[in-house]
Amino acid sequence: xxxxxxxxxxxxxxxxxxxxxxxxxxxxxxxxxxxxxxxxxxxxxxxxxxxxxxxxxxxxxxxxxxxxxxxxxxxxxxxxxxxxxxxxxxxxxxxxxxxxxxxxxxxxxxxxxxxxxxxxxxxxxxxxxxxxxxxxxxxxxxxxxxxxxxxxxxxxxxxxxxxxxxxxxxxxxxxxxxxxxxxxxxxxxxxxxxxxxxxxxxxxxxxxxxxxxxxxxxxxxxxxxxxxxxxxxxxxxxxxxxxxxxxxxxxxxxxxxxxxxxxxxxxxxxxxxxxxxxxxxxxxxxxxxxxxxxxxxxxxxxxxxxxxxxxxxxxxxxxxxxxxxxxxxxxxxxxxxxxxxxxxxxxxxxxxxxxxxxxxxxxxxxxxxxxxxxxxxxxxxxxxxxxxxxxxxxxxxxxxxxxxxxxxxxxxxxxxxxxxxxxxxxxxxxxxxxxxxxxxxxx
Numbered sequence: 273x274x275x276x277x278x279x280x281x282x283x284x285x286x287x288x289x290x291x292x293x294x295x296x297x298x299x300x301x302x303x304x305x306x307x308x309x310x311x312x313x314x315x316x317x318x319x320x321x322x323x324x325x326x327x328x329x330x331x332x333x334x335x336x337x338x339x340x341x342x343x344x345x346x347x348x349x350x351x352x353x354x355x356x357x358x359x360x361x362x363x364x365x366x367x368x369x370x371x372x373x374x375x376x377x378x379x380x381x382x383x384x385x386x387x388x389x390x391x392x393x394x395x396x397x398x399x400x401x402x403x404x405x406x407x408x409x410x411x412x413x414x415x416x417x418x419x420x421x422x423x424x425x426x427x428x429x430x431x432x433x434x435x436x437x438x439x440x441x442x443x444x445x446x447x448x449x450x451x452x453x454x455x456x457x458x459x460x461x462x463x464x465x466x467x468x469x470x471x472x473x474x475x476x477x478x479x480x481x482x483x484x485x486x487x488x489x490x491x492x493x494x495x496x497x498x499x500x501x502x503x504x505x506x507x508x509x510x511x512x513x514x515x516x517x518x519x520x521x522x523x524x525x526x527x528x529x530x531x532x533x534x535x536x537x538x539x540x541x542x543x544x545x546x547x548x549x550x551x552x553x554x555x556x557x558x559x560x561x562x563x564x565x566x567x568x569x570x571x572x573x574x575x576x577x578x579x580x581x582x583x584x585x586x587x588x589x590x591x592x593x594x595x596x597x598x599x600x601x602x603x604x605x606x607x608x609x610x611x612x613x614x615x616x617x618x619x620x621x622x623x624x625x626x627x628x629x630x631x632x633x634x635x636x637x638x639x640x641x642x643x644x645x646x647x648x649x650x651x652x653x654x655x656x657x658x659x660x661x662x663x664x665x666x667x668x669x670x671x672x673x674x675x676x677x678x679x680x681x682x683x684x685x686x687x688x689x690x691x692x693x694x695x696x697x698x699x700x701x702x703x704x705x706x707x708x709x710x711x712x713x714x715x
Contacts, residue, residue, distance in 0.1 A: 306559035358453030379487030539693030583696020600646030609682030
């Protein structure tokens, strides 16, 4: 009897020791969600968007049905699948006088390649071959070999529309993608297809081992987090399942949501990711970007700012009128080598807000009118208030919160350093009307 009690107490101690802490659940969920979001997109792309492996899709200019669309560029997209015995060929036309890049991302949302005149100055156009490190494929002397770290990758090609969108579209359609060989491509791991509004609970961990095995995380130091994910999967098979699901719902998801809204450094009500495109150890930032603007590029290519508040931290309301004023000597075009833009999206799916103007962003091609003193004021409101030019107005959703994203392509060193923040949004007719309305540079 004593031996039985002793054995039982030892078993109880072992079970208690192995109990997963709430903090471990919060951390593991924020990490694991980043992979689930990319995997969800793989499923949706092939199920709903007509994707085929190693076939490029040239999106019509002005497409707006995905999260945080970039309406400044002609978009082309593809999924690349390769193995030891195959490579995927990319052909890029000569593009001069406008921004372009062909970006490759892996299954965690990490940027693994950019092809343009900055990263390949001696071979900025022509033929490229995406291959694995151990590829056996023979390539011609005119082909630039690009080693990818994974068998599956996502491509986004961007060609700046600029002042002549028709020329951009002509260049876009000259971008070609095709396979050499017949790659064996694994089907995506089955997952629960969830929405941004209803993130998954404990059921997402039921096949966590298969999800993690389907794509290696190229960032170092992630082994401990992956072990926590697997521990949750194992514990969820037993009596801990209900508790773990409750922790996910009441702690992990709210914690991730709070991080998402306050991503990176803050200034003037704006948030600037300290890392983007390549995230290192900041897995929370990676998951947050995958949720709100999947396929973000790295800061060498673009710098992003996001907000859903005014300069005082009060949530934006689409029924209010807000202004954002850039001083004469600090207009946004002075901060880039290529172009900038600002876009309004809703607070749930991060898609554009329908409006009678069918205007969803403003940029350096919008014909914006400056003020008498040379400054530039942009207006955000459901209806254009009197006294402001229509060219400078972006419509907002009446009575609802919304998000703004500013993009700066070809950022200056000041932008890359993370010290600059755009001017705050100032509520017209309210207590914010006297707020500081200039850009800020942190010291």
